[in-house]
Amino acid sequence: MKLLLVFLLALTLSACANNTLKDIGYSDDEIKVIESLSDDSINIIEKEPYDSELMDLINDPTFDEAKLDEYLALDGLDADDRLMIVNKGYYSDTYDATTLALMKTSYYIHDRLDRYLAYIDSVGETDLRSVVEHVNCDRDHEVYTDTMVSDTSKGDLMIANKYYTIEDYVPEDLVHIDSYYGLDAYLDRDTYEAYTAMADQMMSEGIDVWITSAYRSYDSQVNIYNRYLATDPQEVVDTYSARPGFSDHQTGRVVDLIEPGGDLGSFEYTDAKAWLDEHAYEYGFILRYPEDKEDITGYMYESWHYRYVGKEVAKYIHDTGITFDEYYAYFIGS
Ligand SMILES: [Zn+2]
Incomplete structure (x- = not known):
């Protein structure tokens, strides 16, 4: 008898739940889907008006029942938007x-x-x-104001630009460049090894290339920058030369390239440049200041300036066409 009462009570309760969902406007098929959720979730749904997107939400493989409140609060948006906002943690009251x-x-x-x-x-x-x-790329901020200190422990992926300074950073493992490859200067070891492998391949294909600038210390950048200031106003100098502590060259992971006998300005038109457009990323190098991205990088186009970031990141940047600045903001900095 007792058992029968309990059974009847349970039956009544479940009939109530059905009735409530039915009253709200859900069909029998929809109620079946809703009842696959936990009792807590069903209680939450019962307190809300009919939600025409609810089936699309629940049936989506990315639906997270623990966040049911947030999905329901975004009524008025379609299921895809609600899933995107909630699943990515973008939830807020208004949109x-x-x-x-x-x-x-x-x-x-x-x-x-x-x-x-x-x-x-x-x-x-x-x-x-x-x-x-x-x-x-922080272009909503004034250059060289409220600058941030770059995390040099990121190694090949450290950033130096007009918003991030590497201060007086010196690469730990600098290697002297053999005169076969370039001028009397230094590079970070991994960069140097990647570069020589690339240059060897180029030269084996009959393409000459030469490093005309590589690692620059903080002090040498002071001299360069001051020399430019003697002839141009600072806002002009800032478009083509980094301030000390903000130079990509100070990372030790940069080469400026020319064709032997040529200069930076003519590098654009060389076989070496055409080869690098196609293959530099295979060796971990990217064109750091591309054409048509002046307003993003804050630097004029430099066909000669190649930055080592490792093969994986170089391929990503090559394939997507984003700048290293944006890669850093999206994947490393945030
Ligand atoms: Zn350069």
Whole structure:
């Protein structure tokens, strides 16, 4: 008898649950799906109005039942947007169309949302990929103000640009460049080994190439920068020369290349440059300041300046066409 009462009670309770979901407007098939969730989840759903996207949410392989509250709170958005926002941890109370579109933009960094929105306001830029790219590369900030100290423990992936300083960093394992490959200067060992392998291949194909600048110490950059200041105003010098502590060359992972007998300006038109366009990444090198990215890197196009970042990252940058600055912001810095 007791058992029967318990059974009847259970039956009544389950009938109630069905009724509640039914009252809200869910069909029998939908109720079956909802009832596959935990009792807590069912209770939450019962407190909300009918949600036409709920089946799409629950049936999606990325649906995370623990975050049911957040999915439900985003009613008014379609299931895909709600899954993207909640699963990536972008949840907040309100969403406007621009924010939502930014979140779907390649290389969106959630921590920088306010900066993206401020950049749109101040510049009036409507191409959201361009907004994300500029802000990722800190181009919404004044150069050389509020600069950050670069994490040199990142080794080949350390960054030096107009927003990150490597201060007085000196590479630990500097190797003297053999006169067969370039001028009397030094490079970080891994960079040097990668470079000589690449240069050997080029020369075996009859393509001459020569290192005309490599590692530059903090002090030598002081001299270079001051020399330029004697002829050009600082805002002009800043477009073609780094301030001391901010130079890519100081990482020890950079070569400036020429064809023997040629100069930096003519390197663009050499067989060596054409070869590097195709193969540099295979040896871990990238063109650090590409054409058409002046506004992103903050530097004029330098066809001669190659930075070692390792094969994997070089291939990624080669394949996607993003700058190292943006790679750093997206994959290393955040
Ligand atoms: Zn250079």
